Amino acid sequence: MKQARTRSLSILFQLGGLILAFGFVTLILLSIDANPAEAFRLIWQGAVGNSTRIASVFVVWVPLVLVTCGVLVTFTAGLWNIGIEGQITLGAIFTTGVIRLFLDTPVHPVLVIVLSILAGMVGAAIWAVLAGLLKVFGGVNEIFGGLGLNFIATALNIGLIFGAWSRPGVASMSGTEPFPEAYWLPTFQNFRFSWYSIALTVVGLVVIYFLLQGTHFGLRLKAVGKGIKSAFRLGIPTWQHMLLSFLICGLFAGLAGALQVVAVYHRLIPAISSGYGFMGLMIGMLINYQAIWVAPIALFFAALNIGGIQLPIVMKLDSTLTGVLQGSLVLFILLMQGVKQRVLGNK
C-alpha cells in the first residue's frame, strides 16, 4: 500500500519536472517572440512526420542507447565516466584504422567489418581502462582524467584526419575518404539506419539490463558504488570492479563509435562522437540509473535531436533550443527528486 503510494507520488514529481522543463522552454520561446505551440508541433512532426524521419531518429537512438548502457555500468560503480566522449572517438578511430588496413586486401569485407567493430570496442575499452587506472593507481579523479583523455582523443582524431589519414591532397574537416560501399554496414532500403545496428543495440540493452539487475557481478558493482569502503570490508575487490566497470563501459562506447563509422558516416569525421557521450550521461541521470528506462528515454532524446532540425529551417530558431530542452529536463527532474525527498523524507 505504502509503496504503491510512494511510487505514484514519485511519478507525479517526475511529471512535475517534465512540465516545468517544457514551461521553461516555453518561456524562452515567448521571450524571443516565437510561437511555442508551433515549435513543439514542429519538433514532433520533425521526429515522426514520415518514415525517413523516424529512421533518422533511430540512427541517433542507436549510439545514445549504447552509450547510456555503458555509463550505467560506471554509474553503478559510483563513477562519473566523463571520458565517454573520448572513448567513442577512440572506438571510431580503431574501427577506421582496421578498415583502412584491410581496404585493398582480399579479406572479405564482411569479415573486415566484424573485425573493425571488435577493434573499435577494444580501443575504446583501453581508453576507458586508462581513465580507470588513472583513478585507481594515480589518484586522479575520473572526471578530470576523463576530460583530459577526451582532449587527447579529439586531438588524436583531428591529427589523423588532417594528417596520416587525410584524403589525397586534402586536409579537411569533412573527414577521411569514405570507404567503398562494400565496407558499409548494409542500410535498410534507402534509409540511413541499419538493422544490424538496431540488433546490436537491443542485444546490448538486454545484456546490460540483466547484468545490472540479475548478476552477482552487477550487485557487487552496486555495492562498490554505494559504499566503497564497506564493499571492500565485505570482501569485494573494489578497484578491480571499478576497472571492470570502465572496461565494460568502454566496450559499449566503442561499439557506438564503431557503428558511427561503419553504419552512419562511412568514414572518420572530427565530431564523430557527436556529443552522444555527454547526452548518455544526462540520460543516465534522468532515468536514475534504471536500465529499464534507457530505450524509451533515449528514443525521446533522439526524437528531440532530429525534430529540432525543423526549428531553424521553418522558424529560423537555433536548433540548440532542443539541447536547452534536454538540459532543462534533466535539471528540473533532478530538482523535483530533491523536492520529493524533502517533502516525503523529513515530515
Next chain:
Amino acid sequence: MKKKLVFLVLTLVMVSALILTACQPAPEPAAEVEEPAPVEEPEEFVFGILMVGPYNDRGWSQAHYEAGEYVVENVPGTRMIYLDVVNTADRPGTTAAQLAEELVQQGAKLVIFNSDDMKDDAVEFTRNNPDIFVIHASGDTQWAEGENYIPLENMVNVMGEMEYGKFIAGCDAALHTQTGSIGYLGPLINEETRRLTAAAYLGAEYCWENYLGNDPNDLSFRVTWIGFWFNIPGFTEDPSQVAQEFINTGVDVIISGIDTTEALVEARKATSEGTPVFAIPYDYEGACDEAPEVCLGVPWYNWGPAYVRHITAAMQGTWESVFEWLPPDWNDINNRDTTAIGYLSGPGMSPAAQDWLQQFIGELAGGLNLWTGPLNLQDGTPWLAEGEVATDVEVWYLPQLLEGMEGRSE
C-alpha cells in the same frame, strides 16, 4: 518479473513501430508535404540552400544567402528556404544529405549545396532524389574533363573563377607591404584552396616585381591553415591566434582565405596599438565593413546571376547538367547583375596603389595569364615549362603550392 515484462513490451513496441513505418514505400517527398504550402501562388518554386557556415558570416555563406535573396527578387514565383552551419561539428549526428532531405520535406524542388566539403553528400542526395534539382557550388563532379566526374542529370556545378580575385588581392597586398612579408590565413587544404592561395602568391609576385621593381626573393609569402572554413573551437586552430602570430613575426598584410573576418579584426587591433597592419578579407562584398580603415579590398563572389540562370532553367524545363567555372565580367568586375566574381577596393587602400591595381586589372582583362611558366611546385618539381600555359584541369587540380610559398601543401 514485472519489470522484465515492461522492458520486453517496450522493446517490441518500438521495433514493430519501426517496421510498420519503415516498410512503407520509400518516401515521395512531393506528395508528403505535411502542411499545405501557402496557396496564393500555386506555381511557387521553392529552392533550398545548405550553407556550411552561419548565413550572416560576412563571408562565403552570406554571399550565398544574398544570392538567394537576389533570386527571389529577380525570378517571380520563387521562395527561398535555408539551413546554415551545416557541418558535423555544429550539427552533430546529421549529414548534409539528411538535411537536404529536410529541405525537400519543406517543399524545396531545388537544393543548393554551398561547400566543396559536402561533395559526397551532394552526390548521394542527387542520386537518391532524381526529381530534385541540385546545384553544387564549388563542386567538380559534373566536369567531364575533371578527375571526379560522376554524371548526374539533375546536378549542376557552379564556381566563380576566384583565381582572378586572388591575383588582384595578392597584387594589392604586395603594393602595400612595408616589411615584404605577406601572410595567408588558409582554411582547410584541398585543390580549391591550394590554387586560390597560389593565385594570390602569383599576383603578389607579379606586382612586387613589375610595378615596384623589387627583387622577388625579398618577398615572403607564408600560408597557415586553420583546418576549416571558419573557427570551430576545439576542432580548428583559432584564426585570431594565427593572425596574431603572423603580425608578431613581421607580417603586415594578411590575406584571408577563410570565410570569416578575424584577419581584419586582428589587423585593426595591431594598427591601433601602433603596428600598421592591413588585411584583405574574402568571399563577401560587405566583408570590409568589419574594419574598413585597415581593409585593402575584398575579392567577392556574386552567385546571384548564375543561380538566376539555373533556377529559371529548372522552372522552365530547360535544365541541363553542366560544370561552370565563371570568369568576371571584364567590362565591370563589380557589376552585380553580370559578374561572377569581383574585387571591391577598401578604404585602407592608398591612392598610388589604386592606380597600379587598376592597371593590373586592365592587364588581366587584356589577357594576362599568370598561370604561365616557368613555374615549379613547392618541392621544386617543374610544373610549367618556360612559356607553357596551364590548362583549366591543371589549375583546378593544382597538386601542391608553388615554389617560393611557405606552408603545408597537404
Next chain:
Amino acid sequence: MKIGFNQINKHFGEVHANADITLDVQSGMIFGILGENGAGKSTLMKILSGFIQPDSGEIVLDGKAVSIETPADAIKFGIGMLHQDPLDFPPMQVIDNFIVGQRGGLILSHKDVIKAFRELQSQFDFSLDPDAYVDTLTVGERQQLEILRLLWLGARVLILDEPTTGISIQQKEKLFAALKVLAGQRKTIIFVSHKLEDVEVLCDQVAILRKGYLVGQVDAPYDTDQLVEMMFGKQIVLKELESVAQDKVVFELQDLYIEQYPLAIENVNFSLRAGEVIGLAGMEGSGQDVVLRACTGLLRPVSGRVIVNGTDLTGKNYLEFMQNGVAFLPASRLEEGLVPGLTLAEHFTVTTEDKQQLFIDKAYFRQKSEQMIEEYHIIGRPETPVESLSGGNQQRAALSLLKDSLSIILLEHPTRGLDIESTIYMWDKLKERCKLGTSIFFISGDLDEILRYSDRILVFFSGRVSPPLDSATVSLEQLGQLIGGKGWAKEFGDEETYEASTNP
C-alpha cells in the same frame, strides 16, 4: 526554569516516536531520561531544543506555553542542548569556538573573553587551554567546551544526550561534578542515557521511556531491577561468563612497528589463542584502532610481522586476510561496515560464497536472509535497506554477515550506542563463536565491557602498548588509571612516567 511537556506526539512515518508524553521537570534538579535505543528519548529532546517540531502537544516553560521553532529559539528561552556528537567547528581555536553564536550586544576584547572563559571553567574545575585548537581536544574536552559555551550563551536548561559515551572515567567524574554544581546554581539539567549506572549515581529523578511511551517516573534512590524492568518490560539477568580459550596460537604480532600520524607504535609483540577474547583499552586515539587495522591488512606496518594461523600475512591486503579467516567489524557501520542503499538480502548475496553462478538465485538468497534475520533477531525484512535499520539492528546485521568459520574477529566498539539487551545479545553471539575456536580482538571505550568480556587486556596510552594483563587480576580503578597514563611505572616496571598530558 520549570519545564513542562504537554501531550507531545511525534510520528516518523509509521513509527510513533513520542506518544502523548506529559512530563514536568522542576528547576534545580538533575533529571534523567532513561530508555533503550529507539525509545524516543532523543526525539523528545530535539523537540525541546527546537530541532524538530511535534505533531501535536506543547512545551510549557515556567507555566507559559511557548513555541520553539529553531535551536536559536531554544537558546533564546535559555535551553541548550549537547548532542551525542558535540557540534563544534573543528578548525577553530577553543576561545573562538566559545564566542561563536553570541548575538550582538557588547563585543568584548579578546583578553576579557579569555578572562571570562577562565573564570567560568574554574567553577567546574575544567582546564581547557583557550588557545588550543578544537580538533586536538578529546570527546570529553569538547563536551566541556560545549557546556561552557552554552552557559556563556545564557542557558538555564542543559540537555545532555548520552554524554558519557566515548569519554574517560576521569572526564565522566568531572562532568558529573560539574552537573551537580550547575544544579546547585538552580540550573535544570536533563540527562538522557541508556546507561543505568550513570543515571543511578547522578539523577534526582528519572523518567523512563519505552517505545515512545512514558512508562513512569521514579525518584532516587533507585531499585535497579525495577528500572530495568521498566526499560525493557522484562527482567534481564547477566550470565556468568567463562573463558573458553584454547592453547593453540592462531594469531601473532612480532615486533610490529606502525606509524600513523601523530602516533608511532613500536614493539608490539603479542599472540592470541584460539577462542580467546582480548580487549583493547584506552582513550580514543591512543593507538588501539591503528593496531587493530594493522592486524587486518588495512594498514601496512613499517616493520614487524603479522602471522595468521602460521601464515605470514605481513604486507598483504585486507582481502587476503579475509581469505585466511580474519574478519573486521568497524565502528562506523554505514561507512565501513554495511553498504547504505543495499537491502539486507543484497548484503547476504554479496557476502555469501555459495550459489555463485552468473545470475543471482533471488529466491535462494531471500530465504537465506529470512533465516539469518530470524537467527540474529534483526528487526527488518530482506528488502529493507540497511540504512533504515536502527543501530542495534545494523550491528546484528553486520554480525550475521560474518562467515561461519573464522579464526579471528576484530571489532571496533562492538556495542557502542546499543542498549543493554542488544549488547548482551551481541556478546552471546560472539561467545558462541569463541566456543567454536574463533578468537576475538576488540576495542571498547567502556571499561566495564572490557573487564567483563576479555580474557586478557591490552592497555593503550598515547601510542604505547602495555603487556597483556589478565582481566581477572585487574580492577576497574586500575584500568582507569592506566588508560589515563598513570601507574604504568608501577604496573610494568617502566622507567618512563606518563602523565595525562596528551593535550597541549
